[in-house]
Every structure is written in C-alpha cells, then in structure tokens.
Amino acid sequence: MNLKDTSGKVHKLREVKCPTGFTWSNIKAELRAIWESNIKIWKLDLAYPISFVRQCISPFVFLLPFIIYGLAVIGGRHSENLERLVGTGDVVTFVFTGYMIIGFIGTAVWAMGFSIRREQWFGTLESLYVTPTSRLSLVLGMALHSTIHQSLGTAIEFAAIYLIFGLALQIQGILPALLIFALMMLALYGFGILVSALSLILKEGWIVAEGLHSIMMILSPVAYPLIVLPTIAQQASSVLPTAPALVGMRAFLIENYTPQVVGNIFLHLLALDVIWILFGIFIFYLTDIYIRKTGNLAKY
Amino acid sequence: MAHREENDVYTIQTFNLAKRFTKKKHKGIFGFLRRNQRKEKVKTKNSDVVVALDHVNVNVRSSELFGLLGPNGAGKTTLVKCLSTILIPDKGTAVINGFDILKQTSMVRASLGMVIGGERTLYWKLTARDNLMYFASLYKMPRKETKDRVEELLSIMQLSDRGDERLEDYSTGMRQKIAIARSLLHDPPILLLDEPTLGLDPTFSRQIRSQIKELAEKQGKTILLATHYMEEADQLCDRVAVINNGKVIAIDTSDNLKALVKETELVEIACYNPPPDIKMHIEKRLKDVKIVKLIHGDEKKGSPSRIKLIGGNAEKHISAVMDMLRQKNTRICSLNIGAPTLEDVFIKLTGAKLTETEPGELRV
CATH class of the missing domain: 3.30.70 (Alpha-Beta Plaits)
Structure with missing residues (x-):
C-alpha cells in the first residue's frame, strides 16, 4: 500500500502481515484462533476447580432422576406401552439415547449463546474485537470447547450407565448415528450463533436462552416418543434439529426400534443445517453492525 | 519533546467523523405510573442525544506521537473506538495505514495495536504468557514466531521472570505493561493508546511514558495517545489536538498551543x-x-x-x-x-477547566 504526500511524492506504508479473505492461509489462521479460544476456555474453566467438578457431576445428577422416575412408574425397565409406540420397551436405553443430546442443546443455547456475553462480563470483549480475527471464530471456539466437554461427559455417562443398568444398543448403528449427530450439531451451531447475537442485544439474554432451552426440551423427544406430542407440537419440532436427529439416532442405535418417520432424515437435517447456519450468521452480522453503531459493546 | 523527521504522509486521517449517542432515560420500576410522562418526553426530546464526535478532522503523520487531549467525556475514547472499528461513525470515515475503517476492517485491525482504558481487558485467571500467546493467535501471527515474540516482549517489559504468574497476582502497572505488550505482538505500525497511565502510580506512569516515547522515536510507530493528563500530552506528543464536547478545537505543537496564552x-x-x-x-x-x-x-x-x-x-x-x-x-x-500550560490553553479555548492533575511527578 502506497500513499502520496502533498508534494506528490509516493511513500510506501508499513506492510501489514495479516491473511484476509477466502485464502488458505486465512482459513488456517481462523482455525487456529478457534482452537486457541477452546484451549483458553479450558484453562479458564480449570482455574475454577470447584465449578469444574460441579460441571462433571451435574450430568449424572440430572440423568438419574429421569431413569429412576421411569423405573419407579413402570415397575421395571420394560414398558409395554413404549413398545407399542416405538417398537422397543427398554426405558433405560430409550431415555439414555435421548438424554445424550441434552448437553449438546446446552452447547448451543448456553455455551455458544453466552460466549460473547461472557467476554463482555470479563471485560475482554473490546480487546478481542480489535483483533483481525472474525468474531464468528470466537463463538466457534466456545462451540468447539463445549462440544469436546459434552462429548467427554457423555462418554463417561455412557460408561457409567452401561455398567450400572446395561444398554441394549446395536453396535453397527453407531457410525450412522454419529453421522446424524454431526448433522444435528451443525444446525445447533447455527442456532448457537443466533443466540449469541441475541444475548448481546438483549443483555438479559439468559431469559431468552432459558425460554429457548425449555421449548427445545419439550419439542425434542428426549424421554418420550415424538408421537405422544400433539400434532401441532410434532410439526413445530420439525424446525429443530434435535427431534429428527433423535428419531434417526434411535432408529440406528436401539434394537427393534421402529420409528414412524425415518425416511428422509438426512435430507431433513441437511436442510435444517443450511437454514440455521445461514440464518444464525445473518443475524449475527446484523447484530454486529447494530452494536457497533449503538456503542452497546461496552455496555453491560 | 521528540522531534522526528516531519513529513506529510498521514497514516491516520479522519474525514468529518461524527457520532451521536441516544441516552435512554431510566424512570425506575414504577416510571410508567408517572403523570405527564409523554409530555415530559417531548419536552426533553433533544437532551437525550449526546454528541460524541462533531465532524472531527484529524491527520496524524507517519511516526508521529499525536496527543488527543480533553476532559472526561470529551469524545477521545469514541474517536479511538471509531478508528479501531469497534464503533461505526454516523457520518464520515477515516483511513488507517491506507485502509478505510468502514470497508477494510480486517486490515485496519491488523494495522493497529490498541491499549484500551480499564483494568479488565486481559484474562486475570491466565498467566501473562498465556494471555500473550492467545492474543498472538487472534492477531494471526505464525505459530513459529509467536513464542519468540512473546518472550521478547516480556523481556522488554521486564516481566520475563513473572510470565508464568496469573495476572490476578500482578499490580495494576504490571497488567498495563502486559496490555502494552499485547498491542505490540504483531508489530503494528500504528498504536492507539487510550489513557494508558490512568490509575497508575508515578513510578509505573513514568515507565509507561518512557516506553511510549521509545516506541515512537526508536521504532517509528505512529501513536495516537488519548489522555486527560495535560503534562503527559505536553511532554510526550509532537502535536496535540484539544478536544471538547466532541469537537476538535485546536491542533498544533504544544509550544504553539501555549503561545496562544x-x-x-x-x-x-x-x-x-x-x-x-x-x-x-x-x-x-x-x-x-x-x-x-x-x-x-x-x-x-x-x-x-x-x-x-x-x-x-x-x-x-x-x-x-x-x-x-x-x-x-x-x-x-x-x-x-x-x-503557561495546556490547561491554560484549554481554559482559554473553552472557558472550562481541563481536569484535576495527576498526583505525583510526571517527568519522563
């Protein structure tokens, strides 16, 4: 970059080394920023050991009531009514396969949703925003961290539940179920990006997050089959990735599971991925412009 | 006062930058019950708007240490934030190192190092090294260069031996040094410093000022220093812009400004x-x-x-x-x-007092 002075003489400005645009070096730099953001969050989490221990224990605390309640009401782990509805009567396996995704709903709504707001609470948001890294990478850093965190937690839960109760799973269904899970996560990331934008504008975004989390919990067939919901709720659940993903994952994972709607689950999830990601990014950039216009960035 | 070779190449140029903020009135929980609420709103309609920048035109030469002097609320921070792209001006634009702040935001940010006012701009629960390593990745520095650069900056700041301590164990002055080190990570040609010595004791203030001076003189960095300490602007800056109520009311060398009084x-x-x-x-x-x-x-x-x-x-x-x-x-x-001091200049130009002076000595 050159500049002319008032006498017309050309001066070379200091070259700035910073990859930009859609180049491989820039993509690499953004990916590194995402990774380093993830590492930073791990370090911050581990700086509060008691909170970290709580995070490790709480998934069990939330899961056990689901299972114990089911066992108590049914009087064992086999439910004939459940078998009539979905083909399998094993309540423990059914509930656990649903429960596995709850933590990932939290990834989108709470972790990603509050990634930017958290930096605002720390006081570091403006320092991050003056760097050339995309703001989206900061949210994705949290997404990566939370996904790893939840995956580790889910793996431990899986091992514990498997040892205590035993799970009737089809091993050959794990890979296709993981593929469905990955497609669900992409859509949830889009959703998380959207919530992160909303939490910056609304400030008390936790109310929105709480509301969205509750709606997702009702519309996602975590502890009951989708078919028990009213028709209108079943239709509404189709805009969320968790409902079709759970139906699809159970179809591959649970023995004798005969879901009503499996057909085009991959296409359904792919469509939701595109919609949620594009919509999330669109709102995120609109919000970015809005808060930079109004000066809300520095306001708590 | 530093006298570097003068030129007319401007690495920071603003063109009629204007910014207004609308202040919301907080009427309390039961505000809606008040009588004549609507009437009141109409009455005070205009007083809700705060003019933060009023068509500001500033040209900062390459390698110049340029001061932005004004009282709290004058518009210094708003200007710095607009230049750093974290605020979008209502009108006008600015060019940083040849890049437009509205159109080439990434390159503008890559050209800048910034020290933002406030204590909590770094992660207190991380060590100084971890903080710098993390921000280096956000400045897209190659991984290979990062470690050496971080060590070099810790050494310059005389904090090498405390680099593995968390910032919560640092003093305010030490944290400010790390904030300056962060702004230098990617060796930017331009530095925006917003009240870099605010709240520091005289010893650290002196050290920070001496580092700022060195950055301009030895490394040829263009520095925009926003401050309300007149002695700081007077002693460090090649030229000073006096700003009040969002308006730049004078720009000149400190001596020339003082000649006005x-x-x-x-x-x-x-x-x-x-x-x-x-x-x-x-x-x-x-x-x-x-x-x-x-x-x-x-x-x-x-x-x-x-x-x-x-x-x-x-x-x-x-x-x-x-x-x-x-x-x-x-x-x-x-x-x-x-x-005469810049305070006298300010009083003459605005009729108001600049600010309380910082306790302690200010010699660089």
Whole structure:
C-alpha cells in the first residue's frame, strides 16, 4: 500500500502481515484462533476447580432422576406401552439415547449463546474485537470447547450407565448415528450463533436462552416418543434439529426400534443445517453492525 | 519533546467523523405510573442525544506521537473506538495505514495495536504468557514466531521472570505493561493508546511514558495517545489536538498551543535590595513584557522583595533582568518560572477547566 504526500511524492506504508479473505492461509489462521479460544476456555474453566467438578457431576445428577422416575412408574425397565409406540420397551436405553443430546442443546443455547456475553462480563470483549480475527471464530471456539466437554461427559455417562443398568444398543448403528449427530450439531451451531447475537442485544439474554432451552426440551423427544406430542407440537419440532436427529439416532442405535418417520432424515437435517447456519450468521452480522453503531459493546 | 523527521504522509486521517449517542432515560420500576410522562418526553426530546464526535478532522503523520487531549467525556475514547472499528461513525470515515475503517476492517485491525482504558481487558485467571500467546493467535501471527515474540516482549517489559504468574497476582502497572505488550505482538505500525497511565502510580506512569516515547522515536510507530493528563500530552506528543464536547478545537505543537496564552507566562525573581527604579528600567528595556510588578518584602524579617514579569515571552528576558539586577548589586535569592500550560490553553479555548492533575511527578 502506497500513499502520496502533498508534494506528490509516493511513500510506501508499513506492510501489514495479516491473511484476509477466502485464502488458505486465512482459513488456517481462523482455525487456529478457534482452537486457541477452546484451549483458553479450558484453562479458564480449570482455574475454577470447584465449578469444574460441579460441571462433571451435574450430568449424572440430572440423568438419574429421569431413569429412576421411569423405573419407579413402570415397575421395571420394560414398558409395554413404549413398545407399542416405538417398537422397543427398554426405558433405560430409550431415555439414555435421548438424554445424550441434552448437553449438546446446552452447547448451543448456553455455551455458544453466552460466549460473547461472557467476554463482555470479563471485560475482554473490546480487546478481542480489535483483533483481525472474525468474531464468528470466537463463538466457534466456545462451540468447539463445549462440544469436546459434552462429548467427554457423555462418554463417561455412557460408561457409567452401561455398567450400572446395561444398554441394549446395536453396535453397527453407531457410525450412522454419529453421522446424524454431526448433522444435528451443525444446525445447533447455527442456532448457537443466533443466540449469541441475541444475548448481546438483549443483555438479559439468559431469559431468552432459558425460554429457548425449555421449548427445545419439550419439542425434542428426549424421554418420550415424538408421537405422544400433539400434532401441532410434532410439526413445530420439525424446525429443530434435535427431534429428527433423535428419531434417526434411535432408529440406528436401539434394537427393534421402529420409528414412524425415518425416511428422509438426512435430507431433513441437511436442510435444517443450511437454514440455521445461514440464518444464525445473518443475524449475527446484523447484530454486529447494530452494536457497533449503538456503542452497546461496552455496555453491560 | 521528540522531534522526528516531519513529513506529510498521514497514516491516520479522519474525514468529518461524527457520532451521536441516544441516552435512554431510566424512570425506575414504577416510571410508567408517572403523570405527564409523554409530555415530559417531548419536552426533553433533544437532551437525550449526546454528541460524541462533531465532524472531527484529524491527520496524524507517519511516526508521529499525536496527543488527543480533553476532559472526561470529551469524545477521545469514541474517536479511538471509531478508528479501531469497534464503533461505526454516523457520518464520515477515516483511513488507517491506507485502509478505510468502514470497508477494510480486517486490515485496519491488523494495522493497529490498541491499549484500551480499564483494568479488565486481559484474562486475570491466565498467566501473562498465556494471555500473550492467545492474543498472538487472534492477531494471526505464525505459530513459529509467536513464542519468540512473546518472550521478547516480556523481556522488554521486564516481566520475563513473572510470565508464568496469573495476572490476578500482578499490580495494576504490571497488567498495563502486559496490555502494552499485547498491542505490540504483531508489530503494528500504528498504536492507539487510550489513557494508558490512568490509575497508575508515578513510578509505573513514568515507565509507561518512557516506553511510549521509545516506541515512537526508536521504532517509528505512529501513536495516537488519548489522555486527560495535560503534562503527559505536553511532554510526550509532537502535536496535540484539544478536544471538547466532541469537537476538535485546536491542533498544533504544544509550544504553539501555549503561545496562544503567552500572556499568562510568569517570571518571579525574589531578591533583596532591588533598586526602586528597577520597574521603570525593565519596562523601558523589555517592551513586549506586558506587566512588571515590584512587590516590596519585609527584608529585615527575611522576606525578600519580588519582581514579577507577566506575558510577552517573559521567560526569554530572564538573563537581561538578572544582568540589570546584578549591575545594581541586588542579591538574588530565587527564580521561579510559571510557564503557561495546556490547561491554560484549554481554559482559554473553552472557558472550562481541563481536569484535576495527576498526583505525583510526571517527568519522563
């Protein structure tokens, strides 16, 4: 970059080394920023050991009531009514396969949703925003961290539940179920990006997050089959990735599971991925412009 | 004062930058119950808008240390935030290192290092090294260069041996040094420093100022220093823009700005036995000195008489006056020079006081 002075003489400005645009070096730099953001969050989490221990224990605390309640009401782990509805009567396996995704709903709504707001609470948001890294990478850093965190937690839960109760799973269904899970996560990331934008504008975004989390919990067939919901709720659940993903994952994972709607689950999830990601990014950039216009960035 | 080679290449240029903020009125929980609420809103409609920047035009030369001086709320931080792209101006634009702040935001950010006011701009639960390593990745520095650069900056800041301590164990001054180190990670040509010595004790303030000066003089960085400490602007900056209520009201070198208020320059000579006609002699010989006063002291009780010269480059005439006094065998016991300050400039230009001065010494 050159500049002319008032006498017309050309001066070379200091070259700035910073990859930009859609180049491989820039993509690499953004990916590194995402990774380093993830590492930073791990370090911050581990700086509060008691909170970290709580995070490790709480998934069990939330899961056990689901299972114990089911066992108590049914009087064992086999439910004939459940078998009539979905083909399998094993309540423990059914509930656990649903429960596995709850933590990932939290990834989108709470972790990603509050990634930017958290930096605002720390006081570091403006320092991050003056760097050339995309703001989206900061949210994705949290997404990566939370996904790893939840995956580790889910793996431990899986091992514990498997040892205590035993799970009737089809091993050959794990890979296709993981593929469905990955497609669900992409859509949830889009959703998380959207919530992160909303939490910056609304400030008390936790109310929105709480509301969205509750709606997702009702519309996602975590502890009951989708078919028990009213028709209108079943239709509404189709805009969320968790409902079709759970139906699809159970179809591959649970023995004798005969879901009503499996057909085009991959296409359904792919469509939701595109919609949620594009919509999330669109709102995120609109919000970015809005808060930079109004000066809300520095306001708590 | 640093005098670098002057040129007319501007690495920071603003073009009619304007920014207004609308303040929401908080009426309390039961505000909606108030009578005449609507009426009140209409009445005070205009007072809700705060003009933060009023068509600001500033040109900062390459390698210049440029001061932005004004009281709290004058618009300094708003200007710095607009330049760093974290605020979008309502009108106008700016060019940083040849890049437009509205269109080339990534390149603008890559060209800048910024020290933002406030203590919590770093992660207190991380070590200084971890903080710098993390921000290096956000400045897209190659991984290979990062470690060496971080060590180099810790060494410059004299914090190498404390690099593995969490920032929560650092003093405010040490944290500010890490904030400056962070702004230098990617070796940017331009630095925006917003109140970098705010809240620091005199020792750290001196160290930070000396580093700022060195960055401009030895590394040729263009520095925009926003401050409300007039001594800081006076001692460090090549040129100073005085800003008030969002308007830049003067831009010049510190000396030229102070020349606007030469009438306040004061020289006071304390002496014993001044000749009674000394006032007349001085007035006759130094015609540009505006006021000459002779105040007789109670010399027998040890209180000397005082001769006061006010205005008209009084400082330049000190030696002439001293010679006159010596010729008349007057015993001189002290000499005080009260030069005009940027505060005087500010008062003259705005009619308001700039700010309270920082406690402690300010020498660089």
